[in-house]
Amino acid sequence: MEPLVTFCLRMGDTTLILGQQTAAWCGHAPVLEEDIAFANMGLDLIGQTQLWYEIAAQTEGKGRTPDDLAFFRTERQFLNAQLVERPNTDFAHALMRQYLFDAWHLPMQEALCDSGHEAIRDLAQKSVKEVRYHIDRSRDLIVRLGDGSDESRAKMQAALDALWPYAADLMATDEVEAALADQGVLPGLDRVRRAFDAETAATLDRATLTIPENGHARTGGRTGIHTETMGYILAEMQSVPRTFPDARW
Amino acid sequence: MYAQLVETGAAEASEKDREFQEKIDRGVRIEANDWMPEGYRKTLIRQISQHAHSEIVGQLPEGNWITRAPSLQRKAILLAKVQDEAGHGLYLYCAAETLGISRDEMTAQLLSGKAKYSSIFNYPTLTWADMGAVGWLVDGAAIMNQVPLQRCSYGPYSRAMIRVCKEESFHQRQGFDIMRQLCEGTEEQKAMAQDALNRWWWPSLMMFGPSDKDSVHSEQSMRWGIKQNTNDELRQKFVDQTVPQAEWLGLTVPDPDLKWNEETGGYDFGEPDWSEFFEVIKGNGPCNRDRLAARNKAWDDGAWFRDGLTAHAEKQIQHIAAE
Ligand SMILES: [Fe+2]
Ligand SMILES: [Fe+2]
Ligand SMILES: [Fe+2]
Numbered sequence: 426m427e428p429l430v431t432f433c434l435r436m437g438d439t440t441l442i443l444g445q446q447t448a449a450w451c452g453h454a455p456v457l458e459e460d461i462a463f464a465n466m467g468l469d470l471i472g473q474t475q476l477w478y479e480i481a482a483q484t485e486g487k488g489r490t491p492d493d494l495a496f497f498r499t500e501r502q503f504l505n506a507q508l509v510e511r512p513n514t515d516f517a518h519a520l521m522r523q524y525l526f527d528a529w530h531l532p533m534q535e536a537l538c539d540s541g542h543e544a545i546r547d548l549a550q551k552s553v554k555e556v557r558y559h560i561d562r563s564r565d566l567i568v569r570l571g572d573g574s575d576e577s578r579a580k581m582q583a584a585l586d587a588l589w590p591y592a593a594d595l596m597a598t599d600e601v602e603a604a605l606a607d608q609g610v611l612p613g614l615d616r617v618r619r620a621f622d623a624e625t626a627a628t629l630d631r632a633t634l635t636i637p638e639n640g641h642a643r644t645g646g647r648t649g650i651h652t653e654t655m656g657y658i659l660a661e662m663q664s665v666p667r668t669f670p671d672a673r674w
Numbered sequence: 675m676y677a678q679l680v681e682t683g684a685a686e687a688s689e690k691d692r693e694f695q696e697k698i699d700r701g702v703r704i705e706a707n708d709w710m711p712e713g714y715r716k717t718l719i720r721q722i723s724q725h726a727h728s729e730i731v732g733q734l735p736e737g738n739w740i741t742r743a744p745s746l747q748r749k750a751i752l753l754a755k756v757q758d759e760a761g762h763g764l765y766l767y768c769a770a771e772t773l774g775i776s777r778d779e780m781t782a783q784l785l786s787g788k789a790k791y792s793s794i795f796n797y798p799t800l801t802w803a804d805m806g807a808v809g810w811l812v813d814g815a816a817i818m819n820q821v822p823l824q825r826c827s828y829g830p831y832s833r834a835m836i837r838v839c840k841e842e843s844f845h846q847r848q849g850f851d852i853m854r855q856l857c858e859g860t861e862e863q864k865a866m867a868q869d870a871l872n873r874w875w876w877p878s879l880m881m882f883g884p885s886d887k888d889s890v891h892s893e894q895s896m897r898w899g900i901k902q903n904t905n906d907e908l909r910q911k912f913v914d915q916t917v918p919q920a921e922w923l924g925l926t927v928p929d930p931d932l933k934w935n936e937e938t939g940g941y942d943f944g945e946p947d948w949s950e951f952f953e954v955i956k957g958n959g960p961c962n963r964d965r966l967a968a969r970n971k972a973w974d975d976g977a978w979f980r981d982g983l984t985a986h987a988e989k990q991i992q993h994i995a996a997e
Contacts (some may be wrong), residue, residue, distance in 0.1 A: 442744075448749070451756050452733035453968065457764055460733065463799045464757035467740075470751045478746075479894045514977055517782065569986040577982025593811020657717075665744040665802050672860050674744040674802075 428604040429542070430485045431504065432611070434494070434518035435465075435647055437477030438505035441495060442655075443526055444515055445662055446468030455516055461560060461643070466523070469555040474549045483544075494664040500649070500656050500668070507646040509593035510655045514584075517570070519578075523565045527560035529595040532620035541609030564628050571632025578633060586637050593642030596621065599648075676816060678729040678883040678955070698899045703829040710929035712781045714898050717891075718828055718962045719773050722901060724781045726766035727791035729759045730784070731965050736808060737798040743753075744802055751848050752805060760839045765837060767939045769830040784971050793951060794881050796959030803856055803870035809849015811871075811878040818912045819882065827899030852917065864924075871920065872928045879943075880951045884911040888948075914940045920931065 448467035454460040478491035508526060534556050535550035572576040582593055596618050605611035629636055645651070666674070687695075691711050695984060697704070704710055733756050740756065743749035767777045782790035794812055799805065820839050826832040856867040883905040896903035903911075913932075920927050931944035951957065 445741055448753050451753065452730075452737040455979035457730070457760055457767075457981075459976075460760045461764070463758055464705045464753055464760065468750055468753050468757065471746060471753065475746050475750075495746055496744070509777060511750055516848075516976060557708065570982045572986055572989065573982030574978070574985035576978045577985065579980075580978055661741050665742055669744075669860065669862055672744075672863050674746055 427484060427530070428601045429522065429610065430481050431601045432605055433477045433481035434502040435506075437481060437494070438476045438503045438507055438525075439595075440470040440477065442644045442658060443472040443501070443509035443522070445507060445658060446469075447519070449525070450516075450519060461518075463519075466562075468561055469552075473548070473552050473555070478551075479549070480544050484508060491546060492666070496663045497670075499652055500659055502649060503646075503651065503655065503659070504553060505646050506591070506594040506597070507543055507643055507652055508588065508594055510646075510658055512654050514587070514624055515580065517580035517584040518587065520563060520566055521581065521588050522656045523559070523590055524563040524628075525592045526595065527556065527563050528628075529592070529617065529621050529623045531556050531560050531624075532617045533618075536613040536617055539612045541612070544608065546647075550591070560624075561564055564624075567628055567634075568632045571629070571634045580630065583633050586636050589637050590641055592621070592625075594644045594646045597644045597647050599647065613645070676725040676819065676881075678724075678790070678793060678881070695897070699828050703832065704827050713894070714900075715773050717773050717829065717895060717898070717900060719770055721895075722766055722770040722773070722831055722834075723783070723791050725777070726763050726770060726780065726790055728795060728983065729766060729785045729895040731791045731795045731969065732759050733763075734968055735797070735961070736805060737793055738799050739802060739805050739853035740801070743805070748852070755809070755845050755848065758845065762834075763840045764832040764840070769834045772830045785966070785967055785973055787957065790955065792881060793959065794877050796954050796961045796965060797873070798879050798961050800873070800947075801866050801870060802937060803853070803866040804874070806849050806852030806856060806867065809845050809847075810853055810919070811849075811874050811880070811930050812915060813842050813845035813849060815878050815881045816914055817846060818908050818915075820837070821828075822902035825899075842889055853923055853925075857925065863972075867923070871925050875928050876946050876950075878955040879909055879946045880917055880948075880954075882906075882912065884948060884951065885945075909995035910940055913943050945986045 440632075444467045450463040451467075451602060453461055459530050470598060474495070478494045481494060482489050482491060486497060499542045506526075506542065511518065511522055531553070534553040537545055538553055540546045540549060567581065571581045572578070602611055602614060606614055615635050625636070666672070693710065694704075694714070704714075715813050727802060736752060736759070740749060740752050745753050767780060770780060771777060780789065784791070794815075799808065799897060817839060820835050820842060823835040824832055824839060826835065853867050853870075856863040886892065886906045888902045889905050892901060892904060896904075917927055917932065929944045931942065933942055934940075935942045954962065957963075
């Protein structure tokens with residue numbers, strides 16, 4: 426696969442699976458304002474997915490549509506970071522997953538605002554505003570709940586302990602990103618990791634939370650190696666189009 | 675409909691009551707700080723909170739399909755719709771709060787099962803076509819009822835309804851569009867659409883509440899300008915609007931008694947199964963228990979979240995005080 430197609434799928438699959446997980450909170454969040462906020466973030470993420478898939482489909486030139494990419498690929502063909510497929514264990518996990526994602530997504534989108542690829546630059550300039558809003562919200566909640574009650578701190582710390590190892594997968598790169606960096610499609614990738622580290626160090630400190638120190642990192646999503654939760658997410662998401670493959674919706 | 679059985683209480687009219695009634699008759703909007711009879715206040719609280727609860731519980735049957743929507747576009751539209759419904763809940767709780775009840779009190783009434791919400795949300799969404807039928811019929815019936823409420827005598831409610839109605843008409847069109855796509859699709863898709871209409875038709879007619887002869891509280895509500903049309907009037911309007919749409923789609927309305935009446939210029943139609951309606955209202959519909967359990971779980975599981983935010987806010991106040 427062309428590096429550009431792979432990269433767009435890595436991005437679009439990540440926003441889709443997170444959007445899917447986020448949307449599942451609709452009607453089940455701890456307060457009405459969070460129902461609304463989660464729906465809103467899910468909506469932005471699905472919109473971003475459509476844009477990534479359009480670029481992927483056009484670049485690939487095989488006549489596949491964004492919906493084909495979402496609903497007719499298998500688990501091993503999905504290239505999202507493992508972080509976003511981690512389960513909706515509780516709302517603390519959902520918030521922490523969102524925050525760690527945002528802490529990577531913002532510098533990533535900022536970098537892409539200078540991309541030499543026009544469609545990607547347009548996408549980033551549109552998305553970056555949404556992403557700034559997302560991190561403002563998620564950072565604020567991480568701080569308030571970390572530095573909240575004993576129980577809320579314990580919940581947020583447990584979520585951080587569970588999810589931190591998966592943050593590495595957001596930033597995992599290989600020859601795909603290297604090739605795109607050479608072409609000027611993907612500028613400033615080195616800054617993304619630094620920005621993520623600075624953001625999380627400062628915020629988690631204000632939240633009185635401790636970054637787990639054992640240093641182990643889970644990666645593999647970018648090459649289609651997932652955790653056991655992933656198959657179920659796709660089974661649910663793809664069930665209708667796969668049951669009626671000739672139908673249009 | 676979203677408020678199907680609202681009690682009004684009955685008391686003897688005082689001088690103030692008579693002045694109040696005159697104001698209403700002159701079409702003057704009542705605002706939060708104006709004097710109002712206790713019955714009026716209580717009736718509005720019941721009606722607005724039932725409406726708000728309906729929006730909140732109404733997230734669940736449609737939320738059930740967000741993760742399974744069959745295209746990215748449909749997923750986004752459905753998610754936006756459910757987000758709107760939560761927003762409607764929020765405006766309506768705010769409107770009710772102007773009458774001297776808190777959102778927490780109303781939430782407690784919903785969670786304990788004491789407060790009612792629309793019977794319609796106690797039916798299950800079983801296929802993707804239900805997202806079409808719910809938008810088309812349920813939001814369609816909601817609009818029928820809510821358009822006149824834009825002229826409700828109570829200002830904050832009337833203003834909330836103006837915002838809500840704009841969005842509800844989008845929802846209805848989007849639902850109809852799902853049905854259209856299904857009806858233009860494969861045999862299986864058409865069958866799915868017909869099945870959804872079969873299951874949602876009668877429950878949608880019940881949304882307008884019992885027939886006028888059994889609707890004991892309607893008269894007082896109409897005098898107060900809280901209600902503008904009778905249940906039967908609205909139901910008739912809904913049938914007259916919806917039947918031609920079903921025909922356009924090529925679907926059959928599941929009512930053997932349905933036929934055009936040249937004299938009245940409307941459709942004659944069969945009687946909904948009111949015993950089913952009253953069972954659902956009592957808590958014995960197909961999903962009442964699941965809906966309340968889901969709302970209770972969300973609330974209970976979220977206690978640490980709400981407490982954590984309160985604890986943080988208290989710490990901030992202490993920091994400021996210490997400085
Ligand atoms: Fe609504
Ligand atoms: Fe509604
Ligand atoms: Fe609606």
